[in-house]
Amino acid sequence: MSIHIAVICSSDFADRLKQIEKELPSIRLDYYLYRIPQDSAEIIRTIKPCDAVFFSGSLSYLFAKKEVECLPIPSHYLQQDETSIATTLLSITKKHEIPIQKISIDLIEPQIINSVLGDIGFIFLPKIYQIDETSDVKAIINFHHNLYESNQTSLAVTSMQLVFEKLQQLNIPVIRMIDPRSSIIKGILETKNKAEFAKSQLAKIAVGYIQFRANNLPTESDLLNFANFFKSELIEIAPHLYMIYSTQGDVLNIFDYLTEKEWINISSKPFKVAFGFGIDIQDATHNAKDALQFAKVNTAYIITDEKKLLGPYPHSVRQVQLQASEPKLAEIAKQTTLSPANVSRVIQFSRTHNSTEFTAHDLEVFLQVSRRTTERILKKLVDTGFAKIVGEEMTYQQGRPRAVYELNFPTYV
Template sequence: MSTKIAVLCSEAFKKRILSIAHNIDDIQLEFYLYNQPADAPTLLKQVKPCDALLLGGTLPYLHVQSLLKTLPIPWNYMKQDETAISTTLLSLITNHTISLDRVSIDVMNPIFVDNVLTDIEYSGPKPYVYPISIAEAPNLILQKHIKLWQEKNIDFVITSIHTVFDELQDLNIPAMRMLDATSSIIQYLEETKSQSLLTKSESVKAAVGLLELSDNNEANTYILNHITAATHSTFKQITTNYFELYTTAGHLQNAFEKENMHKLIQQVEHPFKLAFGYGHSIFEAAQNAKYALKFAKPFEIYILDEHKNLLGPFPNTEAKISLKTNDPYILQLAKQTNLSPLNISKIINFSRERQSSQFTSHNLSEYLQVSRRTTERIIKKLVDQGYAKIVGEEMPHQQGRPRTIYELNFATY
């Protein structure tokens, strides 16, 4: 089945991309054309169901950037870079006998022009270069080019804005559009297609949930109905208060993105435990869900994916902890401290997420969600092997023993 890509671009870019797209198998392009990049937000609302979106340039992307996060499909945009500028300057030199200092150029980032000129070891007078931004109307860029032409400072214009090129043509001012290299266009089309295929494969991945309820039958029915509705799950009752749910990763992700699960947790008063597992089969997903449920506490949700990464607890955080590691550094620390690789991974994440390098056993206990006694045993093993050190004491606000302050003594980045 072909991948349907909506392309939001100018008429000129449409012609360019159509001359190249035949090099890519199994794609179908549907175009939404603008006269000005500022029209992109309006056009975005007209896009019909498709597999992915490709924006034909940085300017239209900047105009719709805030809207893209609401799209349920992957998106991509053609970024202007040194390759486009190199290709354009090569075309200029090949087809026109014009000195670079007699050229004016508008680009998204002027540093790209400097980089190209540096790379080719150009030491002569530089062209006139104007930056483009959504804060400056294309007509203002046009007027800068016209002024240079009228003052006889330039003989040629290179523009990144298709409407500016059309206006220059009408005024008989020699000009050319910035050229996107064929290889770059193919690359962006391939990337967009791959993003769509990956999203589809991820969204249909099996997800199995395990729901453990309390003894309140009336509340249980409410909780079960709302969770299955939010996640588009079917379920099998294992015991009176224990259910197995069947859905897909796509449905589950959608439930979290729409905050349906968050709203449910806020509404119910009776505790429940819920965990999901991803897998390439129902059996693998169910096994991962069972393991994830061991971490779940009331009103928390964990997900264990097929790579043994533990995500959660939701909805309060989106922490990601790997339960399986081949990292020799972590394995070495685990062996020397007699701690599990999982605990080492958790401690590293704990350190990365804190604003301060110093911590107490209480801080670490809250993060690991284990008892204070268990945490103190973990810290003792780190201290005994020199991977943590005592740096002070913290006096409590009320009466009680002062808390020992620690610092980790190994690399966590």
Template sequence: MKARVAVIGSAEFIERTKSVADQVADIELDFYMYQQPQEALQILKQLLPCDAVFLSGALPYYFSKDYHEQLQIPVFYLVQDEMTVASSLLAALYHKKISVERISIDLFDASIVSNVLTAVDIEVTPMHVMDYEHFLQKDLYDFNQLVSFHQSLWENGEIDFAITSVHAVYNQLHHLGIPVMRMADPKTALIRGLQNAKEKAEYRKSQASQAAVGYISIHSVLQRKKIESFAHAIHATAQEMNDSLFVLYCTRGDIEALSSDVLLQLFTETEETAVGFGYGVSIKEAHKNAMIALSFAEKDQENSCCYILTDSKDLLGPFPHKQKQQKLVNNHPDLYLIAQKAKLSPANLSKMIEFVKNKQIHHFTSADLADYLQVTRRSAERMIKKLSDHGYIQIVGEEMTYQQGRPRALYKLNIPIFF
């Protein structure tokens, strides 16, 4: 089955993409043209069904970021790299016979120009380069700033030619009579971008079709109708295991498309409801992961919540109140050796590392750890002692949050956490 990709960009970008489309097999393209990159947001809201979105550059990607991050399909853009800049400079130097120091350039990341010139031992002072990455970070972007950058250099006699990566800037400079060319996206980069879009779409579809099983634990037989309504909303088949437990069968795509409103409605209409979903390459694996996820939901301090355990043992939840991610499997060799030495399960070590990653302050008490892992205080203290005996945890202080009782020890993890 062909992957359907929505291509969003300027007229020139769309024409260049059309010229290489036949070099990527099993792909269908829908083209959406804008006049300004800011229009990408509105275009995204009007897309026909597709499997992936391919944007012409960083600007349309940035302007639509808040929206497309909520989509269930991959969205990415054609990245400017050294090959793009080198091709553009070579075209200007060869066809226009202009020296590098007489060229002004705008692009997303100015360091790319430096990398290209350094690679061929060219030193240019001054180098007229302006990037717009810092504008985007501060929400100050205005393409007129880029136009003014080139225009002032031209009017002051400091440049003879401009290279821009923004099509709207090209149109404006051309209108002003300033010699200008667009940043040249090599055909190989476009082909690579389309190929990447196809692969991402295929991977996303394969994930969406993965088996998913859900367990719902309820405390009243009167809630059965609500379970049936919830199952229908996520296109799942429901079976009653007993008076207080239901099992749902669906796909990962159904769960990932689940809106928080549907989940909130379930929890609003049913009291003390625990939900666990599991993904797997087989129904058996999905069942096992769903039961683990359900156990986390039943232990959670929230009255009603949902956890999801993926096939890679990532634990997501609790939904819909908040979301954190824990890794319930440890496949890094160094961490595996630490777990063996401390006689601690690799899964527990992984969860402890995720706990430290998620904390803004890396000192913690046994109560903090117990609360995060949803275990008893004694269990958390046993884990801490095992790691402490081998120097993987140390006491760094104590806190006295109550007027009575003993101070609580503050611990620090002595294990690298960014693997």
């Protein structure tokens, strides 16, 4: 299965990356274009389900950093490093024959250019404008324009597509900072590695304990509720203590989107829940036992493989409340004729599912509804363009192959 990466970049960078996509096997790229890097924060709210996000530069990443930190998937950005600076300067000396001191350049980390020129023995430096998240595009344009008009420079080098276009309109000689082909490929592959690592972490084993009071044991209905809730069989290891096996991803997803109502309705008897993550079953079991010591009545705690204590749940849960008044949710509900609650649950499924692709069975298990209801929901989403069929899988020797779906609207809000 390919890794699905959302690329946030300028149109120029997208055109360049599309030329080398064939060198990136098992990677699928979707492009989200900005005019200026500041737009990247808003773009984050529009990306569709994917495995990772890649920014074409550190500036666009900086502007979206707050939004990126809320994403449940990894991100990466292409750094403007010594290779990029050296390649750009080499291109200038070869094609333009302009002295370094007659160049104006905007970039994020001026010390890089100082280091590159110092290493090769250059005494003179170009005119430098340091960009940061507070930088104004007009100020950058004026910097290059004023230096050129006063005959202090003969060429401008910019890291921003919009600045490049504006300087061209002013008839100022300008080139874009060059991102070497090798650096772009390396950046995309590092993003892929981050996505695969995140998936592998979520697939690690988790051991859980569910403890009841000895004089207040659970009913069969209570045990069934826990088994359905954690999607795992309960193993009785004592008259009042049960063990379950799951994965880190499933456990974190359950608690991340847990509601008070779901938690209250899970059992008619008082209980404690504890989970442990670890590098193996023994380590995970040990952490689960330690976590159980922290749990109070009707609460849950987790101890990770890094010995971090998470909880108490459900009170510390990072809940995402999707109200019917939200424009996106209301619009999808209106067009599909699905209830806002069903749309909300589908979005919740997308955030917790470990792949951008899924089957009707995957959604059915999550929603805890009948196959017929699930297929009706999917049909309405497909008919209105909010989901699409991207393939099929044959699980058994006989019978029809299962359709494989992908949601076609933003779910990271």
